[in-house]
Amino acid sequence: MKLAAIDLGSNSFRLEIARVEGERIITEGSWKETIRLAAGIDKDGNLTPEAQNRGLNALARIAEKIRGMPRNHIRAVGTQTLRAAKNSQEFIERAEKILDCKVEILRGKEEARLVFQGCSFALPPSDETRLIVDIGGASTECVIGRGHEMIEGESFHVGCVNTSVTFFKDRKITAQSMERAILSAASVLDGSEYRFVKGNWQEAFGSSGTVSAVSSILAALRITDGSITLYALEQLKDKVIHAESIDKIKFDGLKEDRREVLAGGIAVLIAVFKKLKIDVMKVADGALRYGILYDLAGRKLQRDPREASVERMMNAFHADKEQAKRVGDIAVNLLKTMSPHASEDSARFLRWVADLHETGLTLSRSDYHKHSEYLIKNSDIAGFSRPEQEKLAALVLGHRGNLKKVEMLLATKQNAELLFCLRIATIVAHARQEIELPELEATFHGHSFCLYVPRAWLKDHPVVEYLLEEEKATWAKVDYQFDLIAR
Secondary structure (H helix, E strand, O other), X not given: OEEEEEEEOOOEEEEEEEEEEOOEEEEEEEEEEEXXXXXXXXXXXXXXXXXXXXXXXXXXXXXXXXXXXXXXHEEEEEOHHHHHOOOHHHHHHHHXXXXXXXXXXXXXXXXXXHHHHHHXXXXXXXXXXXXXXXXXXXXXXXEEEEOOEEEEEEEEOOOHHHHHHHHOOOXXXXXXXXXXXXXXXXXXXXOOHHHOOOOOOOEEEEOOHHHHHHHHHHHHOOOOOOOEXXXXXXXXXXXXXXXXXHHHOOOOOOOHHHHHHHHHHHHHHHHHHHHHOOOEEEEOOOHHHHHHHHHHHHHHOOOOHHHHHHHXXXXXXXXXXXXXXXXXXXXXXXXXXXXXXXXXXXXXXXXXXXXXXXXXXXXXXXXXXXXXXXXXXXXXXOOOOHHHHHHHHHHHHOXXXXXXXXXXXXXXXXXXXXXXXXXXXXXXXXXXOOOOOOOOEEEEEOOEEEEEEOHHHHXXXXXXXXXXXXXXXXXXXXOOEEEEEEO
C-alpha cells in the first residue's frame, strides 16, 4: 500500500511518498520546495498574492507526483502560517482544487503529536522519556513523550522565518539584533516552559531543518561531533554576527535556501536551550511528514489513533459506554440501509459521534448537548484535524433539540444522513436499556427522509412513536421532509 504525506509548512512545502510493509514504512520518494509562506504575510495579516502563487505553483508540481494515487491514501496538512493568516481559507480552497484532496489545518498540539510520532519511529527504541524540539518557519513544537506516545506537547508561535523577517529584515546581522531575536523567542516560551524543562525528560532531540543545519555546521567546523550544546551555539552565533550580513554567511554544507533563515533559527534554538535548560541535543530524523505517514498507515491498518482518543475522552468525562454503543449500533445500521455505499470511514465517524454525544452530562443534564459540543470543540483530541473535530462537535450539538443551530451542517448530503441517523438512534434508545430492536430502514432523496418501522413494534413503544412524530416538525423547520411509515 502506498501513502503520501503533504506538509504545507511555513518555510517549505514537502511531499513524502512511502509504502507500508507490515509494521514498517519505507520511503519511496520525496520532494521539497522552499516557499517562505511565513514571510508572505502582509500588515493586515493576509497572505499576499505573491506568496499564494509561490505555494500554488509548488502544489501543482506536487499534484503531478501523486497523480493516480487513491485520494484516501493521501493526507495534506497546513501548519502555523495557514492557522494564522486571515485569508487562509481562500488559499486552501485553491490548493484543494490543485491537489484534488482535502487540506487539513492542524491544531498546534496535534502538530506536536505528529512531530513526536514521526521522530519516535525514526529513533532507536527506548524506555527513556524524550524531548523533541521542531523549529519550523513560524512555530516551534516542544513535545515530551515515551515510546510512540506524547505525554506533553505545545506549539509556540515563533520560528526561523518569522524571526528572520522581524529581526534581520534588512539582511544585516548585529549583536544587538541577534540578542533582541533571542529575547523575543524566549518571551514566547514564557509561562509554559516549565512543562518541558530538564528534569521532565532524559534525552533531547531536534527534528527540524534548523537543527539539522546547525548540527552539520558544527561538525564541519569541528566544534562538536554534530551534537548541539549551548556553548557550541554561542560560538556559531558569534560567527554569524561576524558575517554581518545574511548574504555573507558561508559554512561548508550549508544549503542556499537555509542561509536565508539560519540567523533566525539559531536565535530560536538558543532561546529553547536556555529556557528548557538543555545540555545537549541530538538530531532526530522523522518530523511532521513521517508522523502523518504513520498516522495515515494506522488508519488504514485499523489502528486508528482517533479510536484511542475517543475512548480517553469517554473515560475522562464518564460517558455511559453501554448507551453510547446502543446508540452507535442503531445509527450505523440505519446508515447502512439508507446509504449502502457509505464508506467505512463514515460509519466509524458516526460511531465516534455516538460515543461522545453525552460527554456534557458530566457538567449538567440541562442542555447537555451544548456542553458536549463545547468539550469536543475545545479539547485537544489527538488524531483529529480541526475540520474533523468541528464536524464531530456540530453533529453532537445537533443530535437533539432544534436543527436551526446546525443548519450549515445540513448543507452536505453526507452530514444530513449522519445527523438523521444519530437523532433517530437517540430516540429509539431513549429508555437507556436493552430492548428488542426493530428492523429499521430509511431512505433519503433530495430533502426528503423516509423511515420504515414495523407497525407492531411501534404500537408496543408509544413513547418512541410520539417522539418520531415530533421529529417530523423539527425537520420541517429546516425545509426537510420526514415521513414515518409503519408497515
